[in-house]
Amino acid sequence: MKKLNITIIGMGLIGGSIGLALKEADPDRFFITAVATRTATLELALERKAADRAIVDLTEGVVDADIIFICTPVLQIVPIVEKIAPFLKQGTIITDVGSTKGYIADRINHILPPGVFYVSGHPMAGLEQSGMQAADSHLFINKWYILVPEVSTSTEAVSTVAELIALTGAKITTMKVEDHDRCAAVISHVPHVAAAAMVHLLDFSHDMEESLKLAGGGFRDTTRIASSNADMWSDICLTNPRAITDSLQNLRAILSQVIEDIEEGDRQALHTFFSIAKKRRDALINASL
Amino acid sequence: MKKLNITIIGMGLIGGSIGLALKEADPDRFFITAVATRTATLELALERKAADRAIVDLTEGVVDADIIFICTPVLQIVPIVEKIAPFLKQGTIITDVGSTKGYIADRINHILPPGVFYVSGHPMAGLEQSGMQAADSHLFINKWYILVPEVSTSTEAVSTVAELIALTGAKITTMKVEDHDRCAAVISHVPHVAAAAMVHLLDFSHDMEESLKLAGGGFRDTTRIASSNADMWSDICLTNPRAITDSLQNLRAILSQVIEDIEEGDRQALHTFFSIAKKRRDALINASL
Structure with a gap:
């Protein structure tokens, strides 16, 4: 069975924890690529087995991705989608974990290439600690993970992301964007x-x-x-x-x-x-x- | 050696914890009288060994007291001092644990009988839980306990109260009332x-x-x-x-x-x-x- 290629952009508390949780849940099913600007972060991500591969270059990190989690601060999400959009293969799903959903969806849905899907999500699992060093495979257990189908672009993609999130132990629910x-x-x-x-x-x-x-x-x-x-x-x-x-x-x-x-x-x-x-x-x- | 008669008025979180901490620190040195309006509270205080004796009647509870801790909500403190003042023996020390010190001291120092001393104190050990059921002999360990000598009426009485408080594990410090x-x-x-x-x-x-x-x-x-x-x-x-x-x-x-x-x-x-x-x-x- 072909592994699912998952790319996580931004290996902070949330991105790192998603990597750890997915690798812990089913190590053989996922090939996880970590993308971050700091090499120390990437080294830690590899060392802690939150990812199978670590890359600084955004384009290289996403070309083969089936699913991309964008886990950066909110204002970086849209520029990242603009940058990676031309390099994505057909069927790629982009999802983000930003704390504000209307702003991001309004903009992403204007720049999404055809055949690429967006799923709007928000895990309610913040801590005051941040960074890969604070990441924890158990971070999401019994926490709400909100999905916003209203501004997502494919019901099937929402289901795919929901299925992955379920592996982290989070409770999934949906809300309207407003x-x-x-x-x-x-x-x-x-x-x-x-x-x-x-x-x-x-x-x-x-x-x-x-x-x-x-x-x-x-x-x-x-x-x-x-x-x-x-x-x-x-x-x-x-x-x-x-x-x-x-x-x-x-x-x-x-x-x-x-x-x-x-x-x-x-x-x-x-x-x-x-x-x-x-x-x-x-x-x-x-x-x- | 004669036991020290301590009366605690108000067996909530703070009053109950003072009783528990003192009895745990030196069970034979103190004879503790608990005064509260609810009999269920008094029964629990006895059952948990926060006091040796439990009394609803305020006057009866204070006549023999060497040291009185008033641990009620702030607005009840001054009326209680007014009520008990005529019945106190010479040398009795009254101390309170209220969170506001100026208001209480201004009033108490006008109604204190001669030969009765006041020590102004404030343990920084609040919890959102309240009541005798939440009391804990370890509540004060490593917490600040503020004394306000400026509005206390006897240096010797401040030292006596400080010595008792030290037994609870609290760190004692002093501040000006303002x-x-x-x-x-x-x-x-x-x-x-x-x-x-x-x-x-x-x-x-x-x-x-x-x-x-x-x-x-x-x-x-x-x-x-x-x-x-x-x-x-x-x-x-x-x-x-x-x-x-x-x-x-x-x-x-x-x-x-x-x-x-x-x-x-x-x-x-x-x-x-x-x-x-x-x-x-x-x-x-x-x-x-």
């Missing part, structure tokens, strides 16, 4: 911005040393995702701007109300604010376990 | 408000079911402290109002700048925002380990 981008803003993008903003609050304080002593578990957890990759999150903000700024405005409005409640000493309002959040959050977390 | 309240707002109080606010953002969304699928590790962590006790956090907001509203205003200003950067597509500004936050947060967490 729902995805709006929900991702609320659940993921805005919390990242807010976590970074809370770290910046320290700049308004003149005694970092004193603050250090107080940085207990609460601050550590709330700002954990502020340690995420800056390139990745800049790109996300720029490619889901409307949903993110809408949610940030809503967050500002909620904070204004809290400020007003505190200034008026309205304990009932504050209690309702905290207790509704607790109930909602406990239910959400239990449901998503 | 620094404490300002830093606590930035590091703890505002992150709690923001976490709850982010959960409320879900109300602006019409498809909770879809959001559930996206509630990955980022959202879970950023909003973990939104599952905290609503009574406790309402009280904190009302007793540290100025520092909290100042910081919330600063947070709003930072979010406004991010909204502007996104709307202008200013990738450089966004990248700086995220990368400074990452550097600062990584340094802070490493330093506070």
Whole structure:
């Protein structure tokens, strides 16, 4: 049986973990090519057996590919598709793991050559660590992997990608593109911005040393995702701007109300604010376990 | 040797853990009385050996006390001191574990009977779980326990409390009261408000079911402290109002700048925002380990 040629472009946390998970699930079925700009990354990918072959040259890495996973920061995805498009064989499937789906699909679907298919996907498996060194074959187990058939170009290609993803242990689900981008803003993008903003609050304080002593578990957890990759999150903000700024405005409005409640000493309002959040959050977390 | 009579008022996470830690450290040295309004809590405190005696009646619980730990939500602390003040013996030390120190000290120091001492303290060991069932004798190990000698009424009493606290495994440090309240707002109080606010953002969304699928590790962590006790956090907001509203205003200003950067597509500004936050947060967490 001919091996399936899989090319992973961008061997970071997600790309590296996809390679590791697929090789672990079925080592003989896949021939995996890793493409990255840094040779140290490629060496690590080979050493950890996340790939069978490692290549810096994009074109060389994709010519034989049956399926291409693009796992770079969001703003690099479309330029990469433009670059590789002329070299792909008929039937190649391109899929990406970017956190914003509308922006990417709008552009990819205009530059896709005939006979090449696009599948829009988003694994909900981010960590604040990044890079091949943080990759883990178990990263996707029991995590949601969202597919967006609405902006994918072939039902058959979606099934093929879904079948591969199932091997990683992820739970597959589908969403509409607008729902995805709006929900991702609320659940993921805005919390990242807010976590970074809370770290910046320290700049308004003149005694970092004193603050250090107080940085207990609460601050550590709330700002954990502020340690995420800056390139990745800049790109996300720029490619889901409307949903993110809408949610940030809503967050500002909620904070204004809290400020007003505190200034008026309205304990009932504050209690309702905290207790509704607790109930909602406990239910959400239990449901998503 | 006469045992030291310790009374703990409020057997929640902190009060229960103090009892467990002291009994574990030196079971024969302390006679611990637990005071709480719910009999189920008191039964659990006895069953878990967090106390030697359990009493609902406040007066009866404090008459013989050498040291009293008040571990209730902040707004209950001052009324409790008012209630017990007439019944305390000479030399009794009262200490509290409230998250806001200025408000409490201002009031307690006006109602303290002569010969009774106050020590202002704040263990940085909160969890989102609460109650005696979540109490843990190891809760304080390697956590900061802030003492505020500036608003305590006896150096000797501060030393006595510090010596007890050292038995829990906590690291003891001191702060000025204004620094404490300002830093606590930035590091703890505002992150709690923001976490709850982010959960409320879900109300602006019409498809909770879809959001559930996206509630990955980022959202879970950023909003973990939104599952905290609503009574406790309402009280904190009302007793540290100025520092909290100042910081919330600063947070709003930072979010406004991010909204502007996104709307202008200013990738450089966004990248700086995220990368400074990452550097600062990584340094802070490493330093506070």
